[in-house]
Amino acid sequence: MHEYNLTPHSLYAAVSVGLETTTIISVLSKLSKTKLPHEIIDFIHGSTANYGKVKLVLKKNQYFVESPFPEVLKTLLNDDVISKARKAPEDCLGASSFAVSKTAGEIASGHDLLDGIELAAATEDKETHSFEIDSNQVENVKQRCLPNALNFPMLEEYDFRNDTVNPDLDMELKPQARPRPYQEKSLSKMFGNGRARSGIIVLPCGAGKSLVGVSAACRIKKSCLCLATNAVSVDQWAFQFKLWSTIRDEHISRFTSDNKEKFRGMAGVVVTTYNMVAFGGKRSEDSEKIIEEIRNREWGLLLMDEVHVVPAHMFRKVISITKSHCKLGLTGPFSSYNSLV
Numbered sequence: 001m002h003e004y005n006l007t008p009h010s011l012y013a014a015v016s017v018g019l020e021t022t023t024i025i026s027v028l029s030k031l032s033k034t035k036l037p038h039e040i041i042d043f044i045h046g047s048t049a050n051y052g053k054v055k056l057v058l059k060k061n062q063y064f065v066e067s068p069f070p071e072v073l074k075t076l077l078n079d080d081v082i083s084k085a086r087k088a089p090e091d092c093l094g095a096s097s098f099a100v101s102k103t104a105g106e107i108a109s110g111h112d113l114l115d116g117i118e119l120a121a122a123t124e125d126k127e128t129h130s131f132e133i134d135s136n137q138v139e140n141v142k143q144r145c146l147p148n149a150l151n152f153p154m155l156e157e158y159d160f161r162n163d164t165v166n167p168d169l170d171m172e173l174k175p176q177a178r179p180r181p182y183q184e185k186s187l188s189k190m191f192g193n194g195r196a197r198s199g200i201i202v203l204p205c206g207a208g209k210s211l212v213g214v215s216a217a218c219r220i221k222k223s224c225l226c227l228a229t230n231a232v233s234v235d236q237w238a239f240q241f242k243l244w245s246t247i248r249d250e251h252i253s254r255f256t257s258d259n260k261e262k263f264r265g266m267a268g269v270v271v272t273t274y275n276m277v278a279f280g281g282k283r284s285e286d287s288e289k290i291i292e293e294i295r296n297r298e299w300g301l302l303l304m305d306e307v308h309v310v311p312a313h314m315f316r317k318v319i320s321i322t323k324s325h326c327k328l329g330l331t332g333p334f335s336s337y338n339s340l341v
């Protein structure tokens with residue numbers, strides 16, 4: 001007998017991979033022996049209603065919390081962690097004002113998770129309100145927005161096809177690279193609505209996580225920073241990129257203590273280790289230049305190998321040092337959970 005627990009978190013996980021409130025309810029009703037109690041239906045509605053109302057966006061190397069609903073931003077700013085993470089607005093309108101842009105009524109498109117009136121208002125106005133947050137605080141702000149706290153889970157989707165700011169990378173999957181059905185399935189969850197969703201893909205050892213990572217990078221076609229746990233893994237990843245994709249040699253580089261390669265061109269793939277990025281001590285002149293380049297660039301994809309073995313403090317550090325539109329973690333099944341992560 002299998003027992004499943006319906007929690008705000010499990011429902012958030014479901015909507016974040018594209019399942020809609022109505023689908024969740026109708027499938028549960030179909031599978032249920034008895035009529036679905038009202039409390040359960042209300043619980044599902046309540047747990048999924050806020051998804052999509054708040055978005056985390058990277059623009060010109062700065063992170064913004066965006067929403068078509070200024071009152072939602074005000075609610076978030078009532079929270080201590082978030083209000084401290086907010087960067088002081090540059091205008092003189094004070095802390096209660098938000099930057100308003102006219103471009104992003106699209107926040108609600110593809111989701112039937114906002115109710116009709118809200119949705120109409122959001123798309124009609126095409127007005128988005130936002131405030132900037134400190135990049136070092138991004139992970140803390142995200143945590144505060146989760147269902148067990150303020151319950152406005154932040155949507156992190158990268159509309160890479162419409163990103164005209166960051167240069168494209170000429171990189172395709174080679175014809176002989178044919179992702180297996182389970183690899184394709186994990187990619188389709190990531191790219192479900194034509195955008196790249198951040199998240200973690202869990203596959204068993206030897207199932208071919210590298211091809212999944214390389215395929216994701218080939219779909220996004222923007223600069224990609226790939227983080228591995230050690231120098232041997234860095235070499236393997238660089239090899240896998242060349243094996244499966246058409247990336248040109250000059251567009252891929254390794255950054256380890258032994259190999260400090262630079263890529264030429266506007267966009268490229270850099271493969272390095274968590275340690276190289278997070279290292280806080282004195283660096284050689286060469287390393288300093290490369291790390292500056294890593295810090296200053298807006299990465300389309302941050303590909304993180306073996307995320308389950310990376311300690312939380314290091315994970316936070318690399319996330320705050322590097323600015324990326326989409327973050328993809330790859331890992332094996334969590335057989336022994338690392339309590340630090």
Ligand SMILES: Nc1ncnc2c1ncn2[C@@H]1O[C@H](COP(=O)(O)OP(=O)(O)OP(=O)(O)O)[C@@H](O)[C@H]1O
Pocket residue numbers: 177178179180183203204205206207208209210211332
């Ligand atoms: N779709 C595919 N078609 C052909 N070969 C594949 C495919 N996917 C993976 N492979 C091969 O399977 C092997 C294992 O792949 P990979 O090293 O990426 O696995 P992994 O999940 O990273 O394993 P580990 O957990 O040990 O790191 C490699 O030799 C790879 O070339």
